[in-house]
Amino acid sequence: MATRLTINGTAHDVDLPENVPLLWVLRDEIGLTGTKFGCGVAACGACTVHIDGEAVRSCQVALADVWGEVTTIEGLGTPDAMATIQQAWVDHQVAQCGYCQSGQIMNAAALLAQTPDPTDQDIDDAMQGNLCRCGTYPRIRAAIKDAAQRLSEET
Amino acid sequence: MGRLKTIARRTFLIGSAAIVGGAAFGIYQMNKDAPNPLVAGDGEATLNPFVLITRDGVTLIAPRAEMGQGVQTTLAALAAEELDVAWEDITVLHGPPAQAYYNSVFLGMAIPGAHYKDTPFKHEMREQIGKVGKLLDLQATGGSTSMKDFYERMRHAGASAREALKLAAAERLGVPASDLRTENSTVIAPDGTTIAYGDLAEALAGITPPDVALRDPATWKYLGKSMPRLDMVGKVTGTAKFATDTQLDGMKFATVRMSPTRAGMDSYDDSAARDMDGVEAIIDLGDGIAVIASNTWLAMQAAEAVDITWTPANYPVDTEGLRAAIAASLDEDADSMVRDDGDVTSAVEGTEITAEYYVPWLAHATMEPMSATALFTGDALEVWSGNQAPTMIRDACAKAVGLTPEQVTLHTTYLGGGFGRRGEMDFSVLAARIAAAMPDTPIRMIWSREEDMRRDFYRPAAIAQFRGVVQDGKAVLVDGKVAAPSVFHSSSLRQTGAVPPGPDRLHVEGAADQPYAIPHFRIAGHLTNIDVPIGFWRSVGASINGFMLDTFIDEMAHAAGTDPLQFRLDLARAEHAPSAGVIEAVGEMAGWTGQTPANIGRGVAFSFSFGTPVAQVVEVEDTGRGIRINKCWIAADLGTVLDPSIVEAQMTSGAIYGFSAAMQEEITFADGMVEQGNFYDYDAMRMHTVPEFEVRLLETNPFMGGAGEPGTPPSMPALGNALFDLTGTRARELPLIKTFDLIL
Known part of the structure; x- marks a missing residue:
């Protein structure tokens, strides 16, 4: 039986066993490869997407358990129309x-949606589940603070 | 084993005679341009192997693996600087495997002698010998060589293409080419007429690109500046394609379980897996199995359900046994002695200290587990692989499926981390073999994290013993022995089937080649003959010896009663001014006084690797809830800094990679298999543990140094030295978490 998902605002009927994790539905079935596989055990954060705005590890959410609208990196912004946070990253x-x-x-x-003006401690607490082997953390921290500033000016 | 293979002078003669002989023989081949692998389409022109003019703009080939180090951006900047192409008009590609993209630095690195001692003559000799790489189709990314390699080649490619565009425009406008100038991807005539490069693509057909002189660096517009990375927008929008993102019609998904003992597979039972959801095929690969399914996760579930009996390992089966084997090789005769200054056996007055160090096995743990996509159609094979060695991988894939290299198309995608791991051929070859088992179906293969961790080519464990003598506050003798399996021999055997002659310099790099004026200074290399698969790990030998030698230098400084920063400065000043310069600079940046408050510790370390001297100061703090790293100051001298933002990122990246290993990483073995499987038992530095950084880039080095690796070697001893300063406890083994209460 197909499962209906809303991903980046578009409805998809997915014909896969219900225990297949959302990550692998997105990557292999829908073709949204921006979401990455890194560990399969929620230890690296590479597969993070939003469900109803909440950050979740998509490798740990079974297809049957997807409780709301899914947003992936492709839904956040595009190369021609980046989200503010993506522009800060650039x-x-x-x-x-x-x-x-x-x-x-x-x-x-x-x-940033939850904590519009995060402290260093907030950033540490929120981001420590996301591993980066290249060690881009100092620039991630700077980009988050910059994005927070810009978002506060936009609203 | 254990034959004394080297006396520096004799090896130099034998080594260079052999290499120069080869060069003389192939002199014609060396000087002849390699064929241009680019094929121009309609309305396009390929001016050389690096520049393709299309109707829409300019495509530049940056034939080195973009694994995060920013190589595509700076290689493009080198060509663009001469070509006068607007930054936003550039498309950059990895390009195909081809002789034209050979690495012209690697072979020159084999010439004996520490690099910091290079004279202009010696440097030129390395460059000439490096060109022999062309004869070997040696296209590889590694050794922090890319900028040295392409510093002139890419600029010449850009300059020559620019002049060809001017010739084409001159013909069209009926004016001499010398009256034309170029700017912003256009040729401009004296009367103000402009022609876009794209509009000249067809007119370039009959024009031979001329050789011209390079521009004065004082006129540079892109080089020396921080350019927006060409891969950045793709990587923050999820649109950059890694091998595991390849999408093809009718594609199936595969994963593997290969022998974790590296010895093969005795038998397997796939009865439970065959009927699982989505499973299309289970393939016997001889030393493991692959599952092809309709979804990667379903393939992984089925692979786990296959019951496999592995052949026992051919090496000591546990960490202790492996360590004992390495220790035993210290008692054998030395295999190399590439540094032997003065006479360490002579009686030298002073205070003698000794120490023994151990560093563990390490995995690369790239963020993207090993992956590749392949399509086999009987008489052709197409492979998508994020890799560091395209020509070798193309050839290995061809051989694995019974084709010729000409029948193989290899697409190099972005690499989700490399660090040396993606120079190996195994993952691409496996994808090719799986695709060959299901012809005409594209197969996208990715390994589980556990498979990636247990089928790595590890940074070897190593043991070193040092004896030193200090006198009047200075080092007068260092006698060191380093024992470990040989990465160079192991890798060469795997990739070429042979062990190169001469001493293994990589085994002792970071120790034997340091710019220290120590009157009696000997470093002996002892190779351990065990078959654990090992490979190149960011900074290779210097990742081992950087920690061991510098920690010993720190111990000597304390024994001598000299400030550790001053002690290193005294050693370097007489030997290599740029090295002394970075030590001084980092002291100034950190406000080094040798004094710290009770809950703060500071350590300094220095290492010269891949042509770049790097000094670091690390500050640690006992927070009462554990020890954290507060700050790291880095000074490096690359001679010429082509992109400050990218080099700064590489320096901090290299240090974080080193801190991660030094703090907590260790691969252990039991029953012949690696025990770690995922990030919960092989973790790395994260947002909350990473320190603040301050980086200063100097440009006094007479030769260009590398950027990707030199940040790693000094990070590990700098941290250990800081912890000693804080606690008074000297850790002679890594990881440091075994000795200290570090916040992880």
Whole structure:
């Protein structure tokens, strides 16, 4: 039986066993490959997406358990129309290999939605589940603070 | 084993005679341009292997693996600087495997002698010998070589293309080419007429690009500036494509379980897996199995359900046994002695100290587990792989499926981390083999994190013993022995089937090649003959010896009663001015006084690697809830800094990679298999543990140094030295979490 999901505002009927994690539905079935596989056990954050605005590890959410609208990095912004946070990432030249950055950005976007003016401690607490082997953390921190500033000016 | 293979002078003669002989023989081949692998389409022109003019703009080939180090951006900037192409008009591609993209630095690195001692003549000799790489189709990214390699090649490619565009425009406008100038991707005539490069693409057909002189660096517009990375927008919008993002019609998804003992597979039972959801095929790969399914996760579930009996390992089966084997090789005769200054056996007055160090096995743990996509159609194979060695991987894939290299198309995608791991051929070859088992179906293969962790080519464990003598506050003798399996031999055997002659310099790099004026200074290399698969890990030998030698230098400074920063400065000043310069600079940046409050510790370390001297000061704090790293100051001298933002990022990245390893990383073995499987038991530095950084880039080095690796070697001893300053406890083993209460 197909499961209906709303992803980045578009409805999809997915014909896969209900225990398949959302990550693998997005990547292999829908073709949204911006969301990455890093560990499969919620230890690295590369697969972070939003469900109803909440940051979740998509490798741990079974298809049957997706409780709301899914937003992936592709739904946050596009190369021609980047979200404010993505523009901050560009301005701070954050990414190196880039593989973890979709997850970093989705997690940071959820942080800023909850905590518009995060302290260093807030950033530490929210972002420590997102691993980056290139060590882009100092620039991620700077980009989050910059994005917070810009978002506060936009509203 | 354990034959003394080297006396520096003799090896130099034998080594260079052999290499120069080869070069003389192939002199014609060396000087002849390699064929241009680019094929121009309609309305396009390929001016050389690096520049393709299309109707829409300019495509530049940056034939080195973009694994995060920003190589595509700076290689493009080198060509664009001469080509006068507007930054936003540039498209940059990895390009195909091809001789034209050979690494012209690697072979020159094999010439004996510490790099910091290079004279202009010696430097030139390295460059000439490096060109022999062309004969070997040696296209590889590694050794922090890319900028040295392409500093002139890319600029010449850009300059020559620019002049060809002017010739084409001159013909069209009926004016001499010398009256034309170029700017912003256009040719401009004296009367103000402009022609866009794209509009000249077809007119370039009959024009031979001329050789011209390079511009004066004083006129540079892109180089020396922080350019917006060309891969940045793709990487923050999820649109940059890694090998595991390849999408093809009718694609199936695969994963593997390969022998974790690296010895093969005795038997397997796939009866439970065959009927699982989505499973299309289970393939016997001889030393493991692959599952092809309709979804990657379903393939991984089925792979786990296959019951496999592995062949026992051919090496000591546990960490202690492996360590004992390494220790035993210290008692054998040395395999190399590439540094032997003065006479360490002579009686030297002073205070003698000794120490023994151990560093563990390490995994690369790139964020993207090993992956590749492949399509086999019987008489052709297409592979998408994020890799550091395209020509070798193309050839290995061809061989694995019974084709010729000409029948293989290899697309190099972005790499989700490399650090040396993606120079290996295994993952691409596996994808090719799986695709060959299901012809005409594109197969996208990715490993589980556990498979990635347990099928790595590890940074080897190592043991070193040092004896030192200090006198009047200075080091007068260092006698060191380093034992470990040989990365260079292991990798060479795997990739070329042979062990190169001469001493293994990588085994002792970071120790034997340091710019220290110590009157009696000997470093002996002892190779351990065990078959654990090992490979290149960011900074290679210097990741081992950087920690061990510098920690010993720190111990000597304390034994001598000299400030540790001053002690290193005294050693470097007489030997290599740029090295002394970075030590001085980092002291100034950190406001080094040698004094700290009771809950603060500071350590300094220095290492010269890949042509770049780097000094670091690390500050640690006992917070009462554990020890954290507050700050790290880095000074590096690369001679010429082509992109300050990218180099700064590489320096901090290298240090974080090193801190991660030094703090907590260790691969252990039991029953012949690696025990760690995922980030919960092999973790790295994270947002809350990373310190603040301050980086200063100097440009006094007479030769260009590398950027990707030199930040790593000094980070580990700097941290250990800071912890000693804080606690009075000297950790002679890594990871440091075994000795200190670090906040993780």
